[in-house]
Amino acid sequence: xxxxxxxxxxxxxxxxxxxxxxxxxxxxxxxxxxxxxxxxxxxxxxxxxxxxxxxxxxxxxxxxxxxxxxxxxxxxxxxxxxxxxxxxxxxxxxxxxxxxxxxxxxxxxxxxxxxxxxxxxxxxxxxxxxxxxxxxxxxxxxxxxxxxxxxxxxxxxxxxxxxxxxxxxxxxxxxxxxxxxxxxxxxxxxxxxxxxxxxxxxxxxxxxxxxxxxxxxxxxxxxxxxxxxxxxxxxxxxxxxxxxxxxxxxxxxxxxxxxxxxxxxxxxxxxxxxxxxxxxxxxxxxxxxxxxxxxxxxxxxxxxxxxxxxxxxxxxxxxxxxxxxxxxxxxxxxxxxxxxxxxxxxxxxxxxxxxxxxxxxxxxxxxxxxxxxxxxxxxxxxxxxxxxxxxxxxxxxxxxxxxxxxxxxxxxxxxxxxxxxxxxxxxxxxxxxxxxxxxxxxxxxxxxxxxxxxxxxxxxxxxxxxxxxxxxxxxxxxxxxxxxxxxxxxxxxxxxxxxxxxxxxxxxxxxxxxxxxxxxxxxxxxxxxxxxxxxxxxxxxxxxxxxxxxxxxxxxxxxxxxxxxxxxxxxxxxxxxxxxxxxxxxxxxxxxxxxxxxxxxxxxxxxxxxxxxxxxxxxxxxxxxxxxxxxxxxx
Numbered sequence: 001x002x003x004x005x006x007x008x009x010x011x012x013x014x015x016x017x018x019x020x021x022x023x024x025x026x027x028x029x030x031x032x033x034x035x036x037x038x039x040x041x042x043x044x045x046x047x048x049x050x051x052x053x054x055x056x057x058x059x060x061x062x063x064x065x066x067x068x069x070x071x072x073x074x075x076x077x078x079x080x081x082x083x084x085x086x087x088x089x090x091x092x093x094x095x096x097x098x099x100x101x102x103x104x105x106x107x108x109x110x111x112x113x114x115x116x117x118x119x120x121x122x123x124x125x126x127x128x129x130x131x132x133x134x135x136x137x138x139x140x141x142x143x144x145x146x147x148x149x150x151x152x153x154x155x156x157x158x159x160x161x162x163x164x165x166x167x168x169x170x171x172x173x174x175x176x177x178x179x180x181x182x183x184x185x186x187x188x189x190x191x192x193x194x195x196x197x198x199x200x201x202x203x204x205x206x207x208x209x210x211x212x213x214x215x216x217x218x219x220x221x222x223x224x225x226x227x228x229x230x231x232x233x234x235x236x237x238x239x240x241x242x243x244x245x246x247x248x249x250x251x252x253x254x255x256x257x258x259x260x261x262x263x264x265x266x267x268x269x270x271x272x273x274x275x276x277x278x279x280x281x282x283x284x285x286x287x288x289x290x291x292x293x294x295x296x297x298x299x300x301x302x303x304x305x306x307x308x309x310x311x312x313x314x315x316x317x318x319x320x321x322x323x324x325x326x327x328x329x330x331x332x333x334x335x336x337x338x339x340x341x342x343x344x345x346x347x348x349x350x351x352x353x354x355x356x357x358x359x360x361x362x363x364x365x366x367x368x369x370x371x372x373x374x375x376x377x378x379x380x381x382x383x384x385x386x387x388x389x390x391x392x393x394x395x396x397x398x399x400x401x402x403x404x405x406x407x408x409x410x411x412x413x414x415x416x417x418x419x420x421x422x423x424x425x426x427x428x429x430x431x432x433x434x435x436x437x438x439x440x441x442x443x444x445x446x447x448x449x450x451x452x453x454x455x456x457x458x459x460x461x462x463x464x465x466x467x468x469x470x471x472x473x474x475x476x477x478x479x480x481x482x483x484x485x486x487x488x489x490x491x492x493x494x495x496x497x498x499x500x501x502x503x504x505x506x507x508x509x510x511x512x513x514x515x516x517x518x519x520x521x522x523x524x525x526x527x528x529x530x531x532x533x534x535x536x537x538x539x540x541x542x543x544x545x546x547x548x549x550x551x552x553x554x555x556x557x558x559x560x561x562x563x564x565x566x567x568x569x570x571x572x573x574x575x576x577x578x579x580x581x582x583x584x585x586x587x588x589x590x591x592x593x594x595x596x597x598x599x600x601x602x603x604x605x606x607x608x609x610x611x612x613x614x615x616x617x618x619x620x621x622x623x624x625x626x627x628x629x630x631x632x633x634x635x
Contacts, residue, residue: 002164002222004172005233005387008077010069011328013214013315014048018072023332025314026340027360032198033210033316039182043480045194047180048212048316056136058126062098065215065321066129066177067136073173073217078229081137089139090169092159093129094152094176095320099145099493099514100124100468101550102183107472110553118632121550122557125630128515129177141169144522147320147463147493147512150283151374152176153216154323154382155511158240159526160220165394166529170225175217176324183471184319185211186480187488199286199317200344201310202295202356209285212316216324218331223387235331238367238385239270242509242535243452245377246501253377256297258507261452262379263301266369270383274302277383278363279339281330281370282356284310285317290373295352304354307361309342323372323380330370330384337365375489376498378510397532399524401583401620403573405442406608409547409565412438424503432464435544435569436496437503443540443571455509455536456497457523459543461516461600463493465550496544508536517627519543520602524574524588524622531576538580544569545599554600561628563600570603583611584618593623 009019014031016022025031033046053064074080101107103120126132130143142163146155153176160174188194188211195208223233241262245253267274280302282294291310298306311329318325333339341357348355367385374380412420412434420437421429429437436458468491474483489495494512501510511526513519520543527539545551547566555562574586596605602625610620 004220004237005223007226008073008219010072058123061179062177069215069217077219090172091143092156094156149374151372152320154372154380162529166532171221176321177215178319190485201284201286210316214318214321239266239383241265259379263381266381279307299353313343399586400581402575402580403443406570431546439569439571453537458497465548518602518625538575541572583614589623
């Protein structure tokens with residue numbers, strides 16, 4: 001119902017602290033990465049580290065970067081905390097590092113059975129970015145933390161756009177944050193994608209990426225809503241397209257057809273044609289495969305006259321923050337009427353159809369695109385354009401329940417697991433992926449193969465913790481150069497979604513949500529926004545939590561909101577189509593419920609029983625669960 005006008009922005013990266021420093025540096029500076037200073041390493045791989053902001057409560061480093069960028073964005077939008085508490089405010093944050101407990105000393109203690117110092121675990125459960133911001137600001141609207149690997153920041157902006165278009169919020173704080181940790185550093189080195197020199201996206205001599213710290217925040221709201229505070233909105237996030245390769249957990253599908261589809265979807269939603277795009281801020285990591293695949297897609301969609309650049313030569317790859325800070329960079333270039341050169345590309349790769357910008361060029365400043373690609377074949381394209389008059393006509397649609405299944409602890413058994421692995425050609429999937437696949441197997445009807453109209457949302461409190469623990473074991477037990485890549489690539493929060501998408505050849509939008517308050521409820525709210533906006537015709541929500549060394553330690557911190565089960569999964573298939581109604585409608589309630597939670601990631605304990613008795617005429621309510629409370633033992 002509202003346009004996603006951009007009323008405020010904030011950013012911090014190696015390119016600069018704040019908008020004005022960044023604005024100047026985009027067109028002139030060329031910062032260099034240095035060897036890591038925050039952790040010890042024998043690897044000679046430079047990174048883009050930035051100074052750490054002051055501590056804020058339990059906030060980890062990525063969230064502190066986020067708060068720093070948020071302050072600037074709120075100031076630009078002329079917003080105070082008191083004002084936010086009178087609005088329907090949504091929060092959407094993308095990250096990778098900030099939503100996993102990857103503290104190496106803490107894990108070293110846990111694997112010895114030592115629970116004497118769980119301070120890092122307490123900071124972790126209290127520090128999931130979107131949930132932290134909601135408590136910090138005192139707002140009551142949706143708060144989703146998206147961990148779709150390197151597309152997370154762009155996906156948070158897409159979620160914000162859809163919340164506004166569906167009338168779920170008056171205003172959305174959307175962004176991304178991440179920092180360079182030793183675990184991520186070792187993991188990317190294991191994948192053999194890091195460069196020992198400053199990265200050179202699209203250059204013939206490129207040898208990989210550099211990692212970097214960053215955070216970016218955009219305030220999204222209808223221009224008229226901002227005008228009431230005296231804020232003039234010049235640009236809007238006008239379109240977002242998202243697709244999944246359904247191919248491989250780390251490698252992009254070679255044809256790039258799904259990235260192309262994401263770009264065309266974003267253009268269509270923004271009511272733009274390729275000829276109107278003045279430049280593309282490409283994902284451009286500096287890896288051999290990614291740059292060639294992306295360059296070929298840009299050539300197919302826009303032709304060889306396109307201007308494009310990668311700004312990662314200036315910031316490094318900032319993971320979950322990348323899509324957010326690059327959205328800010330894109331808007332700054334539009335405001336300036338200049339498209340920035342693609343730095344360090346002195347010898348363009350002849351296998352890329354045409355080279356990126358070699359110098360800064362003037363542009364009218366009307367429309368541009370930013371792309372993000374991620375592990376698991378997740379593709380996102382965001383379209384930005386000069387603000388237009390008019391309203392978005394979107395009606396909230398009912399949520400028809402097309403299928404539901406719940407897996408209690410102990411399921412699937414070995415025989416079923418073996419059959420699933422053979423059916424989908426999987427080799428030794430982790431426990432969380434097993435639970436996810438088994439839950440979906442019980443949902444009827446399943447989405448069809450090659451499906452593009454079904455969105456997938458996975459939900460978990462901690463993600464694949466047992467796999468993360470194996471990665472931490474490797475770091476503790478082996479030299480850095482001997483760490484295996486498979487564990488790291490399967491430890492990301494969106495790994496189960498990637499495996500599920502590949503197994504069922506799903507190509508629609510994919511989101512991986514995480515949190516401890518009630519991410520299952522938030523997933524249902526996001527599903528309603530996606531269905532109401534016509535982004536898809538059905539949404540498959542799969543919530544799963546596994547039991548592990550990490551989760552058992554976390555449970556010793558919980559004072560209220562204890563889950564009924566230590567592990568389990570459920571799959572909920574929602575549809576906008578009345579003819580797919582099997583179990584009636586799902587009705588989301590704003591009231592906080594006092595009922596017990598089934599899993600750590602949410603789900604009222606009574607929910608499976610209600611749906612077991614449901615029929616097409618039923619209406620099943622889903623209320624928000626009260627957030628749990630946490631304390632150190634004996635505190």
